[in-house]
Amino acid sequence: MRKLILIAVLCISQLVSSQNDIIADDYFKRGEFEKALISYQRLYDEKPGGTKYLYKIISTLQQLERFDEAEQLMLQKLTKSNSPMLIVELGYNYQLKDSLDLAKTKYDEAMTYLDERPYYVYSLARKFEEHSLLDYAIKVYEKGMVLQPEKNYNIQLARIYADQGDVPKMFTNYIDYLEDKPTFISNAKRAISGFISENSSNENNATLRKLLLKKLQASPEAHWYELLSWLYVQEKAYNKSFTQEKALYRRNPESLDRIIDLGIAALDDKQYDVTKDVFNYILETSQDVPTLLLAHQYLLDIDTELGTQEEYPQINDKYLELFNIYGKFEPTLPLQISYGNFLAFYVNKPKEGSNFLKQSLKLTLSPFQEASVKLKIADILVFQEKFNEALIYYSQIQANLKNSTIAQEARFKVAKTSYYKGDFEWAESQLKILKSSTSQLIANDALDLKLLISDNKYEDSTQTALKIYAKADLMAYQNNTSKAIELLEKILVEHKGESIIDQALFKQAQLYEKKKQYRKAEVNYQKIIADYREDILADDAYFHLAELYNYHLAEPEKAKPLYEKVLFEHEDSIYFIEARKKFRMLRGDAIN
Secondary structure (H helix, E strand, O other): OHHHHHHHHHHHHHHHHHHHHHHHHHHHHOOOHHHHHHHHHHHHHHOOOOOHHHHHHHHHHHHOOOHHHHHHHHHHHHOOOOOHHHHHHHHHHHHHOOOHHHHHHHHHHHHHHHHHOHHHHHHHHHHHHHOOOHHHHHHHHHHHHHHOOOOOOHHHHHHHHHHHOOHHHHHHHHHHHHHHOHHHHHHHHHHHHOOOOOOOOOHHHHHHHHHHHHHHHHOOOHHHHHHHHHHHHHOOOHHHHHHHHHHHHHHOOOOOHHHHHHHHHHHHOOOHHHHHHHHHHHHHHOOOHHHHHHHHHHHHHHHHHHOOHHHHHHHHHHHHHHHHHHOOOHHHHHHHHHHHHHHHHOOOOHHHHHHHHHHHOOOOOOHHHHHHHHHHHHHHHHHOOOHHHHHHHHHHHHHHOOOOHHHHHHHHHHHHHHHHHOOHHHHHHHHHHHOOOOOHHHHHHHHHHHHHHHHHOOOOOOOHHHHHHHHHHHHHHOOOHHHHHHHHHHHHHHOOOOOOHHHHHHHHHHHHHHOOOHHHHHHHHHHHHHHOOOOOOHHHHHHHHHHHHHHHOOOHHHHHHHHHHHHHHOOOOOOHHHHHHHHHHHHOOOOO
8 A cells, every 4th residue: 555655656756847947948938047947946946867858947048138047057067077078068158158269279188088988989979969069979970880890880970061051961971870770771862852853963962972982983782773773763853764674673673663663753744764774674574464464464555655546556455465365364354454554545436445444354353453454444435425334333343342442433423423513512512522532633723623613613503614615624634635725715705804704715725735736825824924924824824834834935034033933922732842842943953
């Protein structure tokens, strides 16, 4: 019983002490230093042997500019225990009194303790860092590595040099640390990424590249190849990255995953030639059937995207050749879905595409594989304007895989199909549910479509303009771009002054871009900026017009102020991060 009482008393005592600590810190944060000092003094009296509250008392006295009291307190403590950290604190107190020579003397004195007690390195350096005495902190870490060669303080040095803006020394220390601990490479990439840009001629990029090439010449280790490859990817120099990845693979031919990831990254940036080189290399190198099928599919997707009607028969033959080699079984299912999509949306044979995929459903599939096939069949049925049949497939996916990402995608497509049909009320009810989707892409698309409907469904009782817009949207989905542009023009001519005009202008601009009619797209974006700059599509117009100038019209000087508009007038825009990066690139900034 006595033990229980004693434990209870100790627990209550610790709780009270913790609460007093919080109260004291709160006084300090609010600038009520007199109250903080009294509280810290009480806490220190309870534990006079510790340094935690001693340093807080000193800091509070310094805030009150009672430097002499702080000095006397420290001198008194130093007579009992010569702590180099307390000597630094005393030196800093002298510095606050403008006694700089005395401060330097104390800093140097603290450094001498390392000779006999090198275990003080980290604590002493941190104390210098605490007072922004970074040059002294550097000296401590460097001396520590001399005194204890087995210790590595390159990470700490790298972070200090980053704070000082000495990027070359920061890079050098990260690389030195990586040489000792190659597993740190992912963290090194994160730390370095903020100091390089897409511009290969950037001074920081050039410095890092030079350091890595020097390391490779001295010691061709895998981590140097990997880091140099990563740098080239940041610069979008995928061909150079591919060279490094091949060298890395030759040294360690265990997995092609990194090369596959590189091909996908190049594809995302529409660097099709490099992408094709990457996946052709995989075909030449790999013996793994799933990897070979993946490479074939990416190559076929690129050929389809870039191909003309005249080249489609050749692409079709390639699909059939692959099915002849690998069969139409579960392992080739992604290729089967891709072929169904090709037949429907490119060769304009939706019935053949749909029938082909219905055969795929007869395979022994997992619920998610089955859902992927049904999703594509439903997409094709929408293409054929067989809306009710499509809705059955989408609904089956929702029912069978509730709350999964593919079920949420199916729900969005239910809404989109209802919207194509002109059933705006039902579409809107589905979109409200999707606003909280776990997939950000689906949530954003759902919000955009919901706003389109809600902003325009009450314009007139017949919803004429919205129905024409939905029809144009469907035409665009069916790859009937010219007809979609005509329908949008009908809205612009016959429904002037209605709220849907800015959306029609934007949609038409996107379709003009698809047809490579960039000057027409430019006119539409400019109209949105001139007449609808206060509306929801203003940031979209600024960003896409900037992209147009930057990448298609070869007028980057016009792009820069448009990216700037997104930065300073649309801080919550989904384009903010990308606009900032491209603005800085055009401005010639040294870092991201």
